[in-house]
Amino acid sequence: MTIYHETFKIQSDRRPTFDDVTEKVQGVLKKSGLKDGILLVYSQHTTCSVIIQEAADDVNYYGTELLMQDLVNVMEKIIPTCRTEGQYLHPGPKHIVAGLGRNEEASWSLNTDAHLRSVIMGRSVTIPVENGEMLLGEFGRIYFADFDQVRARERNVRVQIIGE
Amino acid sequence: MTIYHETFKIQSDRRPTFDDVTEKVQGVLKKSGLKDGILLVYSQHTTCSVIIQEAADDVNYYGTELLMQDLVNVMEKIIPTCRTEGQYLHPGPKHIVAGLGRNEEASWSLNTDAHLRSVIMGRSVTIPVENGEMLLGEFGRIYFADFDQVRARERNVRVQIIGE
């Protein structure tokens, strides 16, 4: 039994982004040489999620797949985009001071909606591996979702495989 | 350390179904002979989820456990059942053409609600195994949820155990 780790990066934007990372994860699995086991795709960021869904084929003007935009629209109803301080309880005054101490701008903490969406969607998926293939089903694709709308950033996608 | 896989099937209906698969999963664990490890119950379908909850004892006229019907009722408020094209952005025109190319009926793609509910509920559960038993707690039961209401289908429930 072997444990294999690898990390790759995606670039987010100032709107929710959904990067289809299926092929990159397949590349990691192939490189690992493991044929049987479980594979974890994991976000180490508190405003991101990893989800599995079908590809929508169609995209909107921003290039977002329509099913993912439907997901954003549902989230917008229950967890509206944070547009100013006071809309949510968080961030409070100590949190802002802590951020300023890290040379962050105060507005970078106005991503409460993204934190809450990340909790609901979860930060990882676990996928069985058999005969060197992830068992994604006929339509399953792996998306790295970044719900943070306050700044564009480079994000880490972690893959870990335990198997043989 | 051993990796054990098994798949069994359930039959869905044209309403959300919640199959209690606890005993079937216990049967897989027993058959595996593994006593210690982790067990993954996994859906390979993009409109299904696996969840753990207590049994409700009571059912509605359709045979749905009342707690699961409460869950459907909550989902109906935030992600209403898709009743016609245009209600959600997805499915768009390319997605419909792709489906027709697989000899699907166009209406089979009107399951956007089920895709979104599946994202929120997640597609797998991971359960610790000790002394040959899943640690489900006093009331935990494993349900395979199929949110797809457009057609009744046979679905695959995958179980994978890593342990010794």
Next chain:
Amino acid sequence: MTIYHETFKIQSDRRPTFDDVTEKVQGVLKKSGLKDGILLVYSQHTTCSVIIQEAADDVNYYGTELLMQDLVNVMEKIIPTCRTEGQYLHPGPKHIVAGLGRNEEASWSLNTDAHLRSVIMGRSVTIPVENGEMLLGEFGRIYFADFDQVRARERNVRVQIIGE
């Protein structure tokens, strides 16, 4: 490859509680001596969840971190606190009889909101371990959430590590 289990306890209250268990889980990892693998933090209770989020720094008058109170406020909109029988379908009459047979009070079953919130938030998190450290990212903290508001109880937090 080794499998390591440990359980510790937290005390809940008659409001949703969010215990930051990060240091306790780090202690379990250190005690295990494992350096590489995956770590599962798991709730065996059907009204609890395990989530990863950033620390809010600020708390409300009850001591609840503000980001977690925002989460409760969102949940309250879509799954309101159950205040009396008949508000949700569950618990039905057979469920109440079963509870009374275990010497429970009928009102203890009025926690339907907590069961539903637990389904949406999930009952475990899986975290990669490298070089003896959990990969939580710069801000990730592990919270054990108890959504049950009908009674204060001692709860079990299970940690399982597979690694070497």
